[in-house]
Amino acid sequence: MPDLDNLRQKAWSAGLIVLFFVAWELFCLMTGMSDLILPRPSQIFTTLIQKFPILWPHILQTLATTMLGFVFGVALGVVLGAIIGVSKTAYDTCYPLLVGFSSIPKVAIVPILVLWFGSGTVPAVLTALSICFFPIVVNIATGLATTEPELEDVLKALGASKFDILWNVGLPRTMPFFFASLKVAVSYAFVGAVLSETVASNRGIGNVMMTASSNFNVPLVFAGLFVLAGLGVALYVVFSLIEGRVTGWATRKNDLIAT
Amino acid sequence: MPLADSPAPIAIELSDASVTFGRGSRAVPALAKTNLRIAEGEFVALVGPSGCGKSTILRLASGLVQPTTGAVIVGGREVAARALRVGMAFQNPTMLPWMTIERNIMLPLKIVEPYRSQFRKLRRTAFRDKANALLEQVGLKGFGSNYPWQLSGGMLQRANLCRALIHEPRLLLLDEPFGALDQFTREELWSILQGLWMTHKPTVLLVTHDLREAGFLAGRICVMSARPGRILDDNSVEFARPRTVAMTFEPDFVALNQKLRALIVDARATPQEGG
Known part of the structure; x- marks a missing residue:
């Protein structure tokens, strides 16, 4: 039964995570590791629970900047991707610049953003945006470029405009690519937001970790790390679920109902 | 040899239409000057060696390609893709x-x-x-x-x-629609297409490699030369409708098939020059 296999697989994955933390705990206990260097997971979780009321507004801040940057990044990415995907000329013209821009390590633009907008929310949002729009552009453009030429001919012979074809065929076809790229983009946006908060902000989880680290509050640094891991996974899962619901048609080839 | 003026109005007319892709030294002639007249409600099949410009004629009729010289008139007007409402089907159902x-x-x-x-x-x-x-x-x-x-x-x-x-649509353009199917499914679909044509009576232009398919479906079969294509021979097919698969094994039908086959074999052996 595939369901049972699936369950077993999930059990193994969960087991590995538990094993990881147990090994970590035992390693610290056996080597008598100072919690200034590597705190035990149990200490970290305790800190996490104790400091949660203080952490909560920062979690919200990080989530808000991530999502804002993500939304703007998606909007920009869809528009650019559609332009590039529809026109071969636009593709050839814009691609080198896009690749150039996306190859810049984004930590390097944070100081510039701070120079323009001051430290805080704005540079975090912009960093998230700048890091997350590229996968969207690439995926939308690819999706549009893979429309079957025969179908395009059928529609053109009916008198369809470029927009008709884009709206009825091109854009729906890009949806699996688009939603696959959303998962990646939201993770990127999260990285961007935290990065900028760490370098230049007085709010957000990145900043909490920075402050805790300069106070040698190492368990709190790790608690921040756990929060980030949790948020990152949660964002990924949410967008995976949305992807599954919206573009089920692209992955359903397997369960043929044989008629 | 185009048919003499038929009583029905003309659905498609190619007059001295030729198509060349590319320009200058890289120009590839796809279709030599071609004259073809198809009356409304006719079912015409185009057969010929591969790459001979059969599909180019189809694309001319659909307005997807403009003729390099000459004119293509569909439904009394010179073609422009926007104005047509032709139905098309290709080998890939998309x-x-x-x-x-x-x-x-x-x-x-x-x-x-x-x-x-x-x-x-x-x-x-x-x-x-x-x-x-x-x-x-x-x-x-x-x-x-x-x-x-x-x-x-x-x-x-x-x-x-x-x-x-x-x-x-008043015009139906089919580019090897059954090319990817097995023999039995194909024969089944011939009957279905024949039935659709007999009820809806659109003008049909069918490109095919299968001479039995052409003989079964068409009222007229045009044989084309090798690239750059032109129409070598124009046969009307008089078998009574509705036709059956069994009929395709009768002597008259087989004779037509063999005649077409000989023409295409010839055309393959002697590629045409110029355009």
Whole structure:
């Protein structure tokens, strides 16, 4: 039964995570590791629970900047991707610049953003945006470029405009690519937001970790790390679920109902 | 040898139409100066060696390609892709995977006037009934709400024919629509296409490699030369309709087949020069 296999697989994955933390705990206990260097997971979780009321507004801040940057990044990415995907000329013209821009390590633009907008929310949002729009552009453009030429001919012979074809065929076809790229983009946006908060902000989880680290509050640094891991996974899962619901048609080839 | 003036009005006329792709030293002549007249309601098959410009004639008639010289007149007007409402079907059924078969078939109604402006209003009623009536005619009754991945290749090709006909085009252009199917499915679809043609009476231009298919379906078979193509021979096919697969094994039919075959073998051996 595939369901049972699936369950077993999930059990193994969960087991590995538990094993990881147990090994970590035992390693610290056996080597008598100072919690200034590597705190035990149990200490970290305790800190996490104790400091949660203080952490909560920062979690919200990080989530808000991530999502804002993500939304703007998606909007920009869809528009650019559609332009590039529809026109071969636009593709050839814009691609080198896009690749150039996306190859810049984004930590390097944070100081510039701070120079323009001051430290805080704005540079975090912009960093998230700048890091997350590229996968969207690439995926939308690819999706549009893979429309079957025969179908395009059928529609053109009916008198369809470029927009008709884009709206009825091109854009729906890009949806699996688009939603696959959303998962990646939201993770990127999260990285961007935290990065900028760490370098230049007085709010957000990145900043909490920075402050805790300069106070040698190492368990709190790790608690921040756990929060980030949790948020990152949660964002990924949410967008995976949305992807599954919206573009089920692209992955359903397997369960043929044989008629 | 084009036919003498037929009584029915002319649906398609190619007069000295030629097509050359590219320019200058890289120019590739695809179709030599060609004259072809097809009357309304005729079923014409184009056969010939591969790469001879059969599909180019089809694309000329659909307005997807403009003639380099000469003129193409469809329905009394010179072609421009925008103005035509021709139905087309290719070897690849290209059903959109995210739509049900019904909605795939209704796609042309979303594009072509006068249906376009009524689409939102009628897509769940009159248009849907129209799609299902066609589906019933091709033996796919009850499959309208299935998705393309749930259907076999032959079923998809039937749906493809329905999509090409839903907006009641006066001109139907078919480019090897059954090329990818097995022999039995293909023969079954010949009968279905014949039935559709006999009820809807569109003008049909069919490109095919299969001489039996041409003989079974067409009222007229044009044989083309090797690239750059031109029309070598124009045969009218007089067998009574509805034709049956058994008829394709009778002596008259076999003789026609052999004549066409000989012409194509010849054409392959002597490529034409210039254009």
